[in-house]
Amino acid sequence: MQHSNTDFNNKTILITGGAGFIGSNLASHFQEKYPNSRIVVFDCFRSEEVFANNNLKSFGHYNNLIGFTGDVICGNINSQSDLALLNDYEFDHIFHHAAISDTRVYDQEIVMRTNVNSFYDLLEIAKKNEAVLVYASSGATYGSLPSPQTVGKEKPENPYGFSKLLMDQIAYRYADENPDLSIVGLRFFNVYGPREFYKDTTASMVIQLAHQILNGKAPRLFENSNLIERDFIYIEDVIQANIKACKPKKSGVYNVGTGNPRSFQEIADILQNELNTNLGTDYFSNPYNGYQLHTQANISSTRTNLGFKPNFSLEEGIKTYIPEIKRLHGKDIS
Numbered sequence: 200m201q202h203s204n205t206d207f208n209n210k211t212i213l214i215t216g217g218a219g220f221i222g223s224n225l226a227s228h229f230q231e232k233y234p235n236s237r238i239v240v241f242d243c244f245r246s247e248e249v250f251a252n253n254n255l256k257s258f259g260h261y262n263n264l265i266g267f268t269g270d271v272i273c274g275n276i277n278s279q280s281d282l283a284l285l286n287d288y289e290f291d292h293i294f295h296h297a298a299i300s301d302t303r304v305y306d307q308e309i310v311m312r313t314n315v316n317s318f319y320d321l322l323e324i325a326k327k328n329e330a331v332l333v334y335a336s337s338g339a340t341y342g343s344l345p346s347p348q349t350v351g352k353e354k355p356e357n358p359y360g361f362s363k364l365l366m367d368q369i370a371y372r373y374a375d376e377n378p379d380l381s382i383v384g385l386r387f388f389n390v391y392g393p394r395e396f397y398k399d400t401t402a403s404m405v406i407q408l409a410h411q412i413l414n415g416k417a418p419r420l421f422e423n424s425n426l427i428e429r430d431f432i433y434i435e436d437v438i439q440a441n442i443k444a445c446k447p448k449k450s451g452v453y454n455v456g457t458g459n460p461r462s463f464q465e466i467a468d469i470l471q472n473e474l475n476t477n478l479g480t481d482y483f484s485n486p487y488n489g490y491q492l493h494t495q496a497n498i499s500s501t502r503t504n505l506g507f508k509p510n511f512s513l514e515e516g517i518k519t520y521i522p523e524i525k526r527l528h529g530k531d532i533s
């Protein structure tokens with residue numbers, strides 16, 4: 200799907216976090232649909248280092264870029280000398296996805312430094328290049344406020360959500376001060392789809408439950424999972440939002456979800472249906488405080504100002520994703 204009438208051919212595109220889930224899908228989309236675009240991926244990739252929660256410090260993986268023929272720069276957005284490597288280019292579009300994406304990292308200093316400080320640098324790079332800037336915000340900015348979650352009413356409940364809200368506030372201010380620049384923040388809700396595998400335990404429950412089922416085990420869910428609903432959105436719709444965000448009616452922050460919340464139980468049931476199994480469900484109690492029990496993106500301004508229209512229901516997204524889920528089953532994430 201082309202998604203918009205913007206012609207990215209002969210344009211230079213920067214994707215920070217381009218070795219990660221959303222960024223690498225974006226890189227692949229541009230390469231396939233706009234073969235004359237020049238695509239630059241900037242990512243620190245993964246190292247052996249882990250946070251206190253034992254999760255990896257970054258999830259960028261070379262396997263997400265197999266087949267990618269653009270420029271790849273291994274660099275850290277926290278390093279001025281690494282960012283200086285971008286001075287060799289003149290960017291038309293910047294997609295800023297690099298971040299600590301793990302919502303359960305509680306080391307506030309590293310989350311703020313990585314997600315917030317670096318954002319000032321990315322804004323300056325966009326300004327210098329007169330580039331359109333699209334960046335990743337998050338549905339985590341809403342914490343457990345009641346649905347539907349609407350831009351302008353936020354209450355983050357972890358350092359990650361707070362860092363994304365700070366980015367949005369900075370973006371609004373910067374857009375006011377630089378009215379000629381186009382700056383769009385996208386608040387993704389729960390994204391699932393190909394190239395998320397290397398996020399390991401932070402990948403969506405779609406792939407995690409599917410692999411449990413393919414292992415012959417009943418999917419493991421929190422008790423009352425039929426009542427825990429989230430706004431799950433398929434990666435193809437997230438790509439659409441990124442592309443449409445390049446021609447906004449106005450700079451701003453926009454929700455990216457389907458507007459149609461679904462339960463974790465429904466995910467497990469759809470998967471069992473697709474995989475022809477009948478393994479039941481293995482329930483256990485939810486160990487987390489501050490867990491979002493219901494999300495539903497209010498996408499009215501996303502429709503109006505970006506022309507965004509989600510195309511994939513949960514059933515369609517999962518069905519499209521199943522062959523890739525099967526291909527990855529049993530593969531090592533290292």
Ligand SMILES: NC(=O)c1ccc[n+]([C@@H]2O[C@H](COP(=O)([O-])OP(=O)(O)OC[C@H]3O[C@@H](n4cnc5c(N)ncnc54)[C@H](O)[C@@H]3O)[C@@H](O)[C@H]2O)c1
Binds near residue numbers: 258296
């Ligand atoms: N996937 C979702 O459901 C979701 C939901 C809301 C918001 N987001 C946001 O969307 C963006 C992309 O998310 P994703 O799911 O692709 O996550 P991801 O972790 O797969 O991608 C982030 C990428 O940033 C890179 N990175 C991390 N720290 C870096 C640093 N210091 N310097 C350079 N690169 C660094 C990682 O290596 C990784 O490749 C993130 O900003 C995330 O916070 C994602």
